[in-house]
Amino acid sequence: MNRNLALHLAVIAALYILHLTLPAYHHGQVARIMVLAVFAMGYNILFGYSGLLSLGHAMFFAAGMYGMGLSAQHLGFATLPAFLIGILCATALAFVVGLLALRTIGVGFMIVTLMFAQAGYLTILYFGEYTRGDEGFVLTNTARNFGNLDFSTADTRYLAALCLFSGALLLKLLIVRSKRGRVMVAVRENEERARMLGYNTWSTKLYALTLSGLFSGASGASYAILFGYVGASFAAVPYSIFPLLWVLVGGAGTTLGPVIGTAFMFYLIDYASGVTDAYMLVVGVTLVLITLFVPGGILGLVKSRFARWIP
Amino acid sequence: MLALIEGLVQAAVLSLTALGLSLVFGVMRVVNVAHGEFFMLGAVIAWWVATLVGTNPALGFIAALIAAPIIAGLIAVITDWLVLKRINYDPEATIVATIGLLYILQQSVLMTFGPDARPVEAPFNTRLAIPWIENTDAGWALYWPWGLSTTSYKLFVIVAAIALLSLIWYIMSRTKLGLILRATQLDSETALAFGIPVERVYALVFGIGAALAAVAAVLIVPIQQAHYLMGADPLLLSFIVVIIGGLGSLRGTVIAALIIGMSDGIISVFFTPTLAKIMATLLVAMVLVYRPQGLFGTRRV
Numbered sequence: 001m002n003r004n005l006a007l008h009l010a011v012i013a014a015l016y017i018l019h020l021t022l023p024a025y026h027h028g029q030v031a032r033i034m035v036l037a038v039f040a041m042g043y044n045i046l047f048g049y050s051g052l053l054s055l056g057h058a059m060f061f062a063a064g065m066y067g068m069g070l071s072a073q074h075l076g077f078a079t080l081p082a083f084l085i086g087i088l089c090a091t092a093l094a095f096v097v098g099l100l101a102l103r104t105i106g107v108g109f110m111i112v113t114l115m116f117a118q119a120g121y122l123t124i125l126y127f128g129e130y131t132r133g134d135e136g137f138v139l140t141n142t143a144r145n146f147g148n149l150d151f152s153t154a155d156t157r158y159l160a161a162l163c164l165f166s167g168a169l170l171l172k173l174l175i176v177r178s179k180r181g182r183v184m185v186a187v188r189e190n191e192e193r194a195r196m197l198g199y200n201t202w203s204t205k206l207y208a209l210t211l212s213g214l215f216s217g218a219s220g221a222s223y224a225i226l227f228g229y230v231g232a233s234f235a236a237v238p239y240s241i242f243p244l245l246w247v248l249v250g251g252a253g254t255t256l257g258p259v260i261g262t263a264f265m266f267y268l269i270d271y272a273s274g275v276t277d278a279y280m281l282v283v284g285v286t287l288v289l290i291t292l293f294v295p296g297g298i299l300g301l302v303k304s305r306f307a308r309w310i311p
Numbered sequence: 312m313l314a315l316i317e318g319l320v321q322a323a324v325l326s327l328t329a330l331g332l333s334l335v336f337g338v339m340r341v342v343n344v345a346h347g348e349f350f351m352l353g354a355v356i357a358w359w360v361a362t363l364v365g366t367n368p369a370l371g372f373i374a375a376l377i378a379a380p381i382i383a384g385l386i387a388v389i390t391d392w393l394v395l396k397r398i399n400y401d402p403e404a405t406i407v408a409t410i411g412l413l414y415i416l417q418q419s420v421l422m423t424f425g426p427d428a429r430p431v432e433a434p435f436n437t438r439l440a441i442p443w444i445e446n447t448d449a450g451w452a453l454y455w456p457w458g459l460s461t462t463s464y465k466l467f468v469i470v471a472a473i474a475l476l477s478l479i480w481y482i483m484s485r486t487k488l489g490l491i492l493r494a495t496q497l498d499s500e501t502a503l504a505f506g507i508p509v510e511r512v513y514a515l516v517f518g519i520g521a522a523l524a525a526v527a528a529v530l531i532v533p534i535q536q537a538h539y540l541m542g543a544d545p546l547l548l549s550f551i552v553v554i555i556g557g558l559g560s561l562r563g564t565v566i567a568a569l570i571i572g573m574s575d576g577i578i579s580v581f582f583t584p585t586l587a588k589i590m591a592t593l594l595v596a597m598v599l600v601y602r603p604q605g606l607f608g609t610r611r612v
Contacts, residue, residue, distance in 0.1 A: 053403050103600050107342050107402055111550065115596040118547070122589045241410060248407065278421045284414025291398055291408045 008173055011256065012166045019158050031158045033266050034165040035223050036242075040250070040258030041172050042215025043243035048252035049176055050208040051188030055110045056117030057243050059097075060213040062124065062235035063090040064220030066131065069139060069230035074130060079151070083221045090217020091210055098209040102202065114240070121235040136231025139224060157226045164222050168215060173255050175211065184208050188253070216243075238280070245283060248290050251297030260298055315573075320465050320534070322572025323472030324527045326565045328545050329552035330479060331523030333564045336553065338496045338516045341400055344409040346524055347546025348416035349387060353379040353525025354431075354537040355424050361431050372533070375431070379529045380522035386416075387521030391514045400513070413542075420539040428536040468530045475526065476565060483561060492516065551595045 018030060039061055046052050067089030072082040101112045124131050131137075149156050175181050183204045186194040195201045224230050233239070242265075243258075250261025265286070273279035294301055332346045356379040361371035390412060398404040483489040494502045495512050503509045524545070535541070552571050556563030 053406070055406075100596070100600050107406070108599050110403075110406060111342070111554070112596045112599050115592045115599070119589050119592040119596070122585050122592070126585045126589060244407065244410075276422065277426075278418035280414045281418035281422070284411040284416075284418060287411030288394055288408050288415065291404045291411070292394060295404070 004173065008169055008255070011259070012162070012169065015162055015165070019155075019162065024154065027154060027158060029266070029270070030263075031154075031161040031226065033263050034161040035219055035226060036246075036266065037259045037262040038164060038168040038222070039216050039219035040243050040246040040262045041168055041255075042212045042219065044247045044252060044254075044258045045172065045175065045184075045215065046208050046212040047244065047247055048254065048257070049181065049188060050184040050205055051191075052205060052209070053110050053244070054113040054209075054212075054240075055244070056097075056113030056115075056120075056240050057212075057216055058235050058237070058239035059117040059120035060090045060094055060216035061220040061223075061239060061243075062120060062232075063093045063213075064217030065224045065230050065234055066124065066220075067217070068221035069137070069224045070130060072139060073137060073230075079225060083225060086221030086224070087214060087217045090220065091214045094213020094216075095206070095210045097213075098206045102205050102209065114237075117235070117237070117240050121232065121237075124232045124235050131230075131232065134232045136229060136233070139228045139230065151225050152228060161222070161226060164218065168218065169255065169259070172215075176255065180204065180207060185253075241283070245287060247297070249286065249297055251299030251301075251303070254297075254299045254303065257297050257299040264298065316465060316469075318573040319469050320531075320572075322569045323469045324531045325545070325548055325552060325572050326568030327472055327475060327527035327530075328524045329549040329556070329564050329568050330476070330561070331520035331527075332549045333553045333556070333561065334523070335517055335520035337561075338492055339400060339513050340402065341395065341405045341517075342402070342409070343517075343520065344406060344546070345412040345416060346520070346549060347542030347544075348413050349383045349521040349542075350524040350528045350545045351420065351537075351539065351542035352383045352386070352416060352521075353528030354532040354535075354541060355420055355539070356382050356525065357529040357532045358424075358429050358431050358537040372431075372529075375529050376526070379525040383525035384518035384522035388514045388518040391517040395517070396510065396513070417539055417542065424537075424539055426539065428538040430536045431532045464533060468534075471530060472527075475523075479523075480561065547592075551591060554595055554599055 015030070015034065019027070022030060039057075042060070043054070043057050046054055046057075064086040066086075068082045068086030071077040071085045072079065077085065097113070097116055101109055101116065104112050125134070149160070151157055151160055176184070183194065183199050183201075184207075186197075186199065187201050187204055191201050194204075220234070223234075246261035246265055247258050248261070249265055250259065251257030265283075268282055268286070269279055272282040290297065296304060328346070328350055331349075332343060335341055335343050335346070357372075357375035360375040360378050361368065364371035364374050394408050394412070395405055398408060481489075483492060491502075491507055491512060494505070494507060495509055495516075499509050502512075527545075528541075548571060552567045553564060555571070556565070556567030
């Protein structure tokens with residue numbers, strides 16, 4: 001039992017306390033943030049720890065979401081198998097994309113992932129007959145049950161989101177503390193040197209990308225179950241930019257950074273969209289300011305100033 | 312024939328836009344994700360200038376053709392100075408920053424210009440019929456079928472683009488400025504050591520890149536309409552062109568723009584537009600994976 005684990009458990013406990021105290025509106029929003037934070041964590045495994053900047057993570061989120069939604073909607077799968085299919089789809093997609101995209105480096109990798117995500121988005125539109133394209137579809141309530149848990153009620157939804165979030169957070173802590181996790185950081189810091197020391201950097205990157213796809217897919221599939229909506233907008237470019245933004249704001253390469261970033265940006269955008277239609281302006285300004293003044297993100301700043309021990 | 316001219320108009324505008332992107336990447340090693348927004352900015356400024364000048368469309372158009380690239384270029388230079396210079400042109404950070412810039416430009420236009428698409432009147436727009444040859448009973452006859460026509464303006468777009476491309480080629484290969492640009496492109500540190508003000512060159516190149524996109528947009532805006540989201544398609548197409556043509560290669564860019572512009576119409580005859588786009592994006596991804604130097608490029612990226 002070290003203070004890292006204690007810190008993470010404290011965050012989870014705090015979120016449970018919020019469940020008991022929050023007013024209805026924020027209760028729903030925090031549930032959403034927790035699901036999206038899992039997406040950000042998945043992104044962070046790739047970007048923050050392995051140093052690979054992907055501009056196409058929406059495709060993994062959408063693969064999870066559509067894998068779950070389509071198998072429940074058209075094949076009549078129950079919630080749990082559909083959820084697992086969603087995760088499987090995203091993980092498999094990440095693996096295949098990794099096989100191809102990891103042949104490129106740097107700017108090439110960003111553009112290739114962007115192109116793959118664009119192709120994925122267009123594919124969803126192309127099969128509009130099943131996916132209902134931009135309009136999307138609403139999951140029936142039978143696809144949102146497990147045992148006698150009804151995921152469309154606020155309390156169950158929040159607790160399910162918290163379970164997913166806690167599982168993902170602890171799993172991620174485990175991953176980055178593992179031997180493989182340390183090799184990932186080595187690849188980020190200096191790939192040449194890591195290779196020279198005898199590590200298989202290529203398989204490490206593929207491992208990171210596949211895991212990242214798994215987290216993103218789990219987030220997408222849960223989003224479909226908990227909020228009952230599947231739509232093509234989740235596969236479009238903004239949903240590839242959002243996880244990057246969340247991770248950058250919170251602090252890349254930290255376990256809790258993505259969570260802070262997601263919560264911060266979610267409420268900022270939520271507030272801005274109440275004021276003006278041009279709420280994406282906030283996203284733009286934040287991105288520029290972050291790259292200019294706080295390249296380490298919020299938690300990176302805290303880490304370097306006050307507590308170096310935060311993972 | 313008609314499809315040929317439409318394709319050439321597409322290719323003309325595309326090659327100008329892509330050239331801007333290619334120039335910025337070639338010299339500065341910066342992937343400007345906000346490039347499409349400079350294109351959009353050009354179109355919006357064209358509408359704005361044309362409305363200010365008022366009655367005479369030709370006068371408004373000429374004013375727009377001068378004002379749009381200058382304003383877009385200035386905004387780009389300011390951005391370079393305020394943002395890009397300060398993050399040392401680090402490739403990943405610049406991508407993130409230009410994504411931010413993309414949203415800033417796009418959303419600012421949404422706030423001021425509004426969500427509507429607005430047309431700009433062409434300076435001249437006479438209908439030109441195209442002769443067609445057909446073998447009739449009386450032998451080969453030349454006639455002008457109804458519907459087979461183009462406008463003088465479209466021809467003007469093609470000519471203007473060729474003129475601009477030649478000008479850029481001349482500057483790059485025959486003038487001292489071109490020499491400086493090429494020197495910076497090859498090795499910026501050595502260039503700096505030889506007394507070339509690399510920082511100012513970068514600002515200039517970023518400005519020229521944006522200005523080229525803006526000119527392309529002014530040319531196209533009488534055919535399409537100005538809209539705050541219009542930057543997405545040119546951005547994607549320019550990326551495709553620049554990648555296929557080889558990043559930083561001038562000749563490859565123009566050839567690729569011709570291929571893409573012309574094939575755009577032809578592909579969509581056989582496939583639905585969505586399927587055509589899917590195949591195009593996958594193709595580009597594959598080119599990047601297996602031939603990262605592009606089809607015409609020779610230098611290592």
